[in-house]
Amino acid sequence: EAQVTQNPRYLITVTGKKLTVTCSQNMNHEYMSWYRQDPGLGLRQIYYSMNVEVTDKGDVPEGYKVSRKEKRNFPLILESPSPNQTSLYFCASSLLLQGPGEQFFGPGTRLTVL
Amino acid sequence: AQKVTQAQTEISVVEKEDVTLDCVYETRDTTYYLFWYKQPPSGELVFLIRRNSFDEQNEISGRYSWNFQKSTSSFNFTITASQVVDSAVYFCALSEAQVGGTASKLTFGTGTRLQVTL
Numbered sequence: 001e002a003q004v005t006q007n008p009r010y011l012i013t014v015t016g017k018k019l020t021v022t023c024s025q026n027m028n029h030e031y032m033s034w035y036r037q038d039p040g041l042g043l044r045q046i047y048y049s050m051n052v053e054v055t056d057k058g059d060v061p062e063g064y065k066v067s068r069k070e071k072r073n074f075p076l077i078l079e080s081p082s083p084n085q086t087s088l089y090f091c092a093s094s095l096l097l098q099g100p101g102e103q104f105f106g107p108g109t110r111l112t113v114l
Numbered sequence: 115a116q117k118v119t120q121a122q123t124e125i126s127v128v129e130k131e132d133v134t135l136d137c138v139y140e141t142r143d144t145t146y147y148l149f150w151y152k153q154p155p156s157g158e159l160v161f162l163i164r165r166n167s168f169d170e171q172n173e174i175s176g177r178y179s180w181n182f183q184k185s186t187s188s189f190n191f192t193i194t195a196s197q198v199v200d201s202a203v204y205f206c207a208l209s210e211a212q213v214g215g216t217a218s219k220l221t222f223g224t225g226t227r228l229q230v231t232l
Contacts, residue, residue, distance in 0.1 A: 033220065035222075040224060041224060042120075042205060042222045042223055042224035042225045043159075043205060043207075043222040043225075044222070045219060045220055045221065045222075048218060048219060048220070050218060056218060056219070058219055058220075059219070059221065090159065092159075098211070099146075099147045099166070099209050099211060099218075100147070100209050100218070100220055101164065102161040102164060103149075103151070103159070103161060103220070104161075105158065105159040107157075107158065108157060108158075
């Protein structure tokens with residue numbers, strides 16, 4: 001089954017404790033992306049990647065890191081989480097068709113930073 | 115910089131009414147891509163449509179239709195004869211083309227919550 005998986009689905013942590021949210025897709029998509037969703041702000045892109053070893057900043061990259069060492073995986077790293085990073089996070093992937101195609105979204109990760 | 119505005123925060127309609135969700139975008143590029151996504155109460159995000167800037171033809175898919183007007187930088191979404199199952203948050207999104215024709219960053223609007231009641 002074609003899908004994007006994210007782990008964990010729920011996470012409660014404390015300020016400053018490094019964490020990684022994993023994202024994996026099995027559709028051989030070139031384009032992968034991370035978003036955060038906050039009430040009243042919609043979805044905001046954090047980072048995206050157009051292929052292995054090619055990543056770039058979205059609209060809200062501060063406080064986040066990503067890596068794309070393999071085509072299928074695109075982990076999101078919070079080196080020193082802060083309460084303002086409490087949010088619902090979505091990973092997505094798509095083909096690159098002279099631009100991002102239909103985004104396939106993961107189920108979301110709800111992160112709470114105390 | 116690219117920007118998407120969905121001025122309607124929330125809309126309530128009675129079943130069978132038609133409803134239009136507005137999307138206005140800003141971009142400096144002549145080549146770009148527009149999208150609509152649906153987020154039902156269960157939380158998943160569902161793709162509805164992708165349109166490139168060179169294709170101004172309106173599109174119809176069942177009860178859904180999209181009106182793309184470059185002159186007003188709008189890509190509005192209409193649901194005809196709305197149903198309770200249409201209740202969701204709807205997001206419009208924009209991606210500009212980068213050098214070489216390969217677009218990258220994807221900017222979403224803040225979403226419109228549609229409530230359809232009996």
